[in-house]
Amino acid sequence: MPTKLQSEAVRARAWRVSMGLSPEELSRLTGYTVIAIYWFERGEQSPRTGKAYGGKKTGRPVGRPAGTKGVKKVGQPHSATAWQRYKMTCAGVQLQLENSKRFDW
Secondary structure, eight states, rough: OOOOHHHHHHHHHHHHHTTOHHHHHHHHHHHOOOHHHHHHHSSSSTTTTOOOOOTTTTTTTTOTTTSOSOOOOOOOOOOOOHHHHHHHHHHHHHHHHHHOOOOOO
């Protein structure tokens, strides 16, 4: 039996397929990268989620204190907040596609 977050991932992919969108098209419409969409649909975080990597000497992310690991383990689920943001973004895409209008402030 899949966990709640795994079922979210299955539903996310099913929604994208039912809308007839490829990961590349969804990326263009949402601003999420194709890789991010891939990880959401797997129900896991990328091992390099978080702040930009740029610490050349230490190999740790910029902005993280020394001694902390900057690489998350593959298999960690996304937070509920991350899922909520992704779902709201996808809802905006669906409204845009159904109404054939671009959102404008």
